[in-house]
Amino acid sequence: MLKTKDLSYWYQDASQPLFKEVNLEFEAGQSYAILGHSGTGKTTFLSLIAGLDHPKDGEILLGDRSLKQIGLTNYRRHDVAIVFQAYNLFAYMSPLDNLLTAMAITGAEHAGDKAYASQILRDLGIGDDLITRNVQHLSGGQQQRVAIARTMACDAKLVVADEPTGNLDEDNTHAVIAQFQKIAHEQQKCVIIVTHEPDVAAQCDHQYRLENKQFTQLA
Numbered sequence: 001m002l003k004t005k006d007l008s009y010w011y012q013d014a015s016q017p018l019f020k021e022v023n024l025e026f027e028a029g030q031s032y033a034i035l036g037h038s039g040t041g042k043t044t045f046l047s048l049i050a051g052l053d054h055p056k057d058g059e060i061l062l063g064d065r066s067l068k069q070i071g072l073t074n075y076r077r078h079d080v081a082i083v084f085q086a087y088n089l090f091a092y093m094s095p096l097d098n099l100l101t102a103m104a105i106t107g108a109e110h111a112g113d114k115a116y117a118s119q120i121l122r123d124l125g126i127g128d129d130l131i132t133r134n135v136q137h138l139s140g141g142q143q144q145r146v147a148i149a150r151t152m153a154c155d156a157k158l159v160v161a162d163e164p165t166g167n168l169d170e171d172n173t174h175a176v177i178a179q180f181q182k183i184a185h186e187q188q189k190c191v192i193i194v195t196h197e198p199d200v201a202a203q204c205d206h207q208y209r210l211e212n213k214q215f216t217q218l219a
């Protein structure tokens, strides 16, 4: 579903690319973990996949169209859902309104369906007592789960997450990964996660390591 073709990126110096001529393929219904030392370019790679910036060289294809052809704004609105470590929730809104607003903005199939949105939150342990509370009054782990619920409520077939379990305890980490696996396997979405934790990566269907400017498949 998503392919990188000879993808290269550097910030200032073209002779020092973070990664060079990367050819990878990501399928719907599967989850992918990307490991690698700090500073190797994992977040940068994810930001290209998320349509936040253009590659320096090569291209990214969704189906048979390049992101450039689709247009990054259009792509971000309809095709990709992003979970950043800082959650990126709509501040001052409740969990329920976060989902409903995202569904409305992206024109999701279930836009306006409160019962549908509430059920997704409930499944992630955000119960009726929290659902209408300002998200800023939720714990880090709870906010993280709202961010994940939001990707489930929208129709984007590609879900990318940057260290989604970076500051969660063991139980929450387990719950979050289980939820990503559900998004991949039950919603038939393609999930790509950057993580520092080998045991988180091991729970995904495929694992890659970014090292020496290339992605090596581990499993």
Ligand SMILES: Nc1ncnc2c1ncn2[C@@H]1O[C@H](COP(=O)(O)OP(=O)(O)OP(=O)(O)O)[C@@H](O)[C@H]1O
Residues within 6 Å of the ligand: 011, 012, 018, 036, 037, 038, 039, 040, 041, 042, 043, 044, 045
């Ligand atoms: N806007 C920028 N301008 C110049 N250099 C940058 C910019 N953003 C990141 N870098 C550099 O590019 C390299 C890769 O950064 P990136 O954030 O992609 O790494 P990462 O693999 O996600 O690291 P971490 O595991 O610590 O999050 C780093 O050396 C970083 O300092």
Ligand SMILES: [Mg+2]
Residues within 6 Å of the ligand: 042, 043, 044, 162
């Ligand atoms: Mg990073």
